[in-house]
Amino acid sequence: MDHKMSRSPWVIHYDGSSCNGCDIEVLASLTPLFDAERFGVVNTGNPKHADIFLVTGSVNAQNLPVVRQIYNQMLEPKCVVACGICACSGGVFRDAYNVIGGVDRAIPVDVYAPGCAIRPETVIDAIVEACGILDQKETVMRAGGDPLTVGGAATWDGGVELGEDGFVAAAGAGAGVDAGTADGAPAGKPAAPAAAKEAE
Amino acid sequence: MxxxxxxxxxxxxxxxxxxxxxxxxxxxxxxxxxxxxxxxxxxxxxxxxxxxxxxxxxxxxxxxxxxxxxxxxxxxxxxxxxxxxxxxxxxxxxxxxxxxxxxxxxxxxxxxxxxxxxxxxxxxxxVITPEVKAAREKAMKVRAAAEAKARKAAAEKAAAAAAAGEGAADAAVAQPAAAAGSDAQHDDAAAKAALKAAELEAKLTAMDPEKAAKVRAALATKAARDKQNKEA
Amino acid sequence: MAHRSVIPFGPQHPVLPEPLHLDLVIEDDRVLEAIPQIGFVHRGLEKLTEKRDMHQFGYIAERICGICAVGHSCGYASACERMLDIEVPGRVQYIRTILHELSRIHSHLLWLGLLADAFGFEALFYRSWTLREQILKIFESTCGGRVILSINEIGGLKHDIEDSELAGIVQTLDAMRPDYEALVHTFLDDNSCGERLHGVGVISKKDALNLSMVGPFGRASGVDYDVRMFGDGAYAGLAAFEPIVATDGDCYARCQVRCAEVTQAMDIIKELVGKIPHDGIGGRTKLTPADGARGEVVIEQPRGEAYYYVRGNGTKNLDRFRVRTPTSQNLAGLTHALQGVLLANVPMIILTIDPCISCTER
CATH class of the missing domain: 3.30.460.80 (NADH:ubiquinone oxidoreductase Nqo5 subunit)
Structure with missing residues (x-):
């Protein structure tokens, strides 16, 4: 039987350290004018129910464990969409002292959706892109493979680790400025979707 | 408001x-x-x-x-x-x-x-970063220089105005030539002295505060000595 | 036998799109104490003044919050103008105020939608947000962005909004009115809404004054204070301005105040568009702030009084930028309102203060 998860992907949204601009646009994309629900998208508050994780805003020392926890609670196949430029790379706040960088400093990201603020059309576009990755993961899993070999997780560098005191342990990462650049992860570039396409 | x-x-x-x-x-x-x-x-x-x-x-x-x-x-x-x-x-x-x-x-x-x-x-x-401190010091220096320049310009303007004022008075009242000449000479000298003082002041403000204080002290002693010499 | 426990609320919670964490100390079903914990959205943008110059920082100030973006950029620009002693043309003040009032309408409609969502009235949530899209359409057609408008400069505006466009705004608002009134009728007169809102989370006027509450949250408790009544800028051109006040101090009163403020904002825009002067739109200033020069401004954001403070140090960067947003002032009121309520009402009460966390933490 050809049943696909991507026919009705449930999404969960978490606001990293976004300015709200992207959050309200993510919500707006679900309301009747843009109507992401026509693709079967349902917004849920429970990580265990969700297939796609929409993260807005960059990560900092305090919300990094929260983002990781939500991600870990989600079941495979799952997909992460970084909504907005702050979630992709840190955006205008990249140089602020309490910003570690994009969401890929915490968890592997499958789709990078830019914009400040992100437009609802881009959100829908990103969700549809993520559906493709969900399907691939599902195919790989049915064949007994590892879902982590598909999408952003395949090329992820591991992000940053928090020290015991809650501060960022990696050298230079605490400054926020160096976190994105020093690791050599081109956070702003849509490297992961490209990799996903190659895998196809 | x-x-x-x-x-x-x-x-x-x-x-x-x-x-x-x-x-x-x-x-x-x-x-x-x-x-x-x-x-x-x-x-x-x-x-x-x-x-x-x-x-x-x-x-x-x-x-x-x-x-x-x-x-x-x-x-x-x-x-x-x-x-x-x-x-x-x-x-x-x-x-x-x-x-x-x-x-x-x-x-x-x-x-x-x-x-x-x-x-x-x-x-x-x-945290005060070195960049901020440097930018601030630079701005203060630029400001001091600009102020000094402005003061110099003001002094020059004042001198010019003084000279012009003398000329106007000259034409209007038609004073005896000798007196006018001496007056003009006197004013000229005064304006020059003012200009020189302003220039010096400008230089001093642009200098390091410590150095400026030393120069000021030296000038004061020199002025006192000159005065003594004159009286003597 | 009463049993005491602590329930963590948030940071990821369906009622709020934003991360706010509360430790709720409860006894059976009643909340004894609520301790807010914030910091999940803290970016440290006040420190960014060191890395961005005065003009670049305008873009950062605008991104303090995506809902109140217009207010933040107006507040920052006017605080800088006050510091530099610049008088901006009347048209600039009028256009800023018109955009600010439009953002009040969009913010209140957004809040009404979230409120409906919080008590499980999905259709009403969608109706509010669909109506709100019309305001966003105005933003997009006049400024190019739906959320972040970037129209303000220190000393003026980047581009003018033509009179024909302003007339179009009034037309759109007039056309919205019947739909809006139907929406308000549901919120205020429908039984299923009223049941959830009446008598929940009451704060008396005395407490509201003592806790320095601001905005619709304070006005619902009878605090007769709205910064707009001081008549700064374009508000001086209004024939009359009276703050909208309710006396019950419960969730219903807060909903009432916000509903009435939308209509008030529509009237203000209509009046200002009729009176708008044609004296140019200014432009970016070339001045550098003097050492120790201060500029401060209070404005009425959709969520209440906001305070902006800038201090120059003689360089092109600011020495200090400070924004005190309405929600950070209302946190004390929130903890007070939550004392003694039923656990099931907690999300509703948190929502009715209209918390804006990214404003609070910056």
Whole structure:
């Protein structure tokens, strides 16, 4: 039987350290004018129910464990969409002292959706892109493979680790400025979707 | 039209002042800390608006006042009394001053003990980066030079005006030539002296303060000696 | 036998799109104490003044919050103008105020939608947000962005909004009115809404004054304070302005105040568009702030009084930028309102203060 998860992907949204601009646009994309629900998208508050994780805003020392926890609670196949430029790379706040960088400093990201603020059309576009990755993961899993070999997780560098005191342990990462650049992860570039396409 | 009043108070006078403001029904607007780049001390600014008084003032002349209490020159480890017993709404700001600036605020009604913000660097707002310090010093030098230049220009203008004024007077009153000549000569000399003094002053302000003080002292002794010589 | 426990609320919670964490100390079903914990959205942008110059920082100030973006950029620009002693043309003040009032309408409609969502009235949530899209359409057609408008400069505006466009705004608002009134009718008169809102989370006027509450949250408790009544800028051109006040101090009163404020904002825009002067739109200033020069401004954001403070140090960067947003002032009121309520009402009460966390933490 050809049943696909991507026919009705449930999404969960978490606001990293976004300015709200992207959050309200993510919500707006679900309301009747843009109507992401026509693709079967349902917004849920429970990580265990969700297939796609929409993260807005960059990560900092305090919300990094929260983002990781939500991600870990989600079941495979799952997909992460970084909504907005702050979630992709840190955006205008990249140089602020309490910003570690994009969401890929915490968890592997499958789709990078830019914009400040992100437009609802881009959100829908990103969700549809993520559906493709969900399907691939599902195919790989049915064949007994590892879902982590598909999408952003395949090329992820591991992000940053928090020290015991809650501060960022990696050298230079605490400054926020160096976190994105020093690791050599081109956070702003849509490297992961490209990799996903190659895998196809 | 809004205007702001800043009153500098000592750290011991803070609570009586706040109590007085509370007594007249002022509402608390905000509190924030700043760090002075020059001497590294901290400054706290408490802001209040007395809505009733503001409305009366607006009815009279259309203006209203934002009242600020400023506590200057605070040391990082100096104890600062909390005003939360008068205005409970201050708690986010006092905790913020503690977490981001490392200020020691005592007797807070809701005290998070440093867990209000969990930031990736300790006391981030208290850091003065070398770049900021350098930019500030450069700006001060540029400003001193600009001021000196302006003063020089003003002195030149004054000298020119003095000369022109003499000429005009000359034409109008038609004084005896000899007297006018001597006057003009005198004014000229005075203007030159003023110009020279202005130039010197300009140079001095552009110099290091220590060096300037030395030069000033030397000039003063020279002037005194000259005067003595003349009298002798 | 009463049993005491602590329930963590948030940071990821369906009722709020934003992360706010509360430790709720409860006894059986009643909340004894609520301790807010913030810091999940703290970026440290006040410190960014060191890395961005005065003009670049305008873009950062605008991104303090995506809902109140217009207010933040107006507040920052006017605080800088006050510091530099610049008088901006009347048209600039009028256009800023018109955009600010439009953002009040969009913010309140957004809030009404979230409120409906919080008590499980999905259709009403969608209706509010669909109506709100019309305001966003105005933003997009006049400024190019739906959320972040970037029209303000220190000393003026980047581009003018033509009179024909302003007339179009009034037309759109007039066309919205019947739909909006039907929406308000549901919120205020429908039984299923009223049941959830009446008598929940009451704060008396005395407490509201003592806790320095601001905005619709304070006005619902009878605090007769709205910064707009001081008549700064374009508000001076209004024939009359009266703050909208309710006296019950419960969730219903807060909903009432916000509903009425939308209509008030529509009236203000209509009046200002009729009176708008044609004296140019200014432009970016070339001045550098003097050492120690201060500028401060209070404005009425959709969520209440906001305070902006800038201090120059003689360089192109500011010495200090400070914004005190309405929600940070209302946190004390929130903890007070939550004392003694039923656990099931907690999300509703948190929502009715209309918390804006990214404003609070910056």
């Amino acid at each position: 809004q205007k702001a009043i800043y009153t500098t108070v000592g750290i011991d006078e803070l609570l009586p002042h706040v109590q007085a403001l509370k007594g007249v029904g002022a509402r608390f607007v905000q509190m924030h800390a700043e760090r002075c780049v020059d001497d590294g001390s901290y400054r706290l600014v408490y802001t209040f608006i007395n809505v009733r008084a503001a409305q009366e003032q607006i009815a009279q002349d259309g203006s209203y006042a934002i009242e600020n209490l400023v506590v200057e020159g605070i040391d990082q480890y100096q104890e600062i009394p909390s005003i939360s017993s008068y205005y409970p709404a201050v708690f986010p700001f006092e905790n913020e001053a503690h977490d981001l600036f490392g200020l020691a605020i005592t007797d807070m009604q809701i005290d998070f003990k440093g867990f209000f913000y969990q930031v990736s660097t300790a006391e981030p707002m208290s």
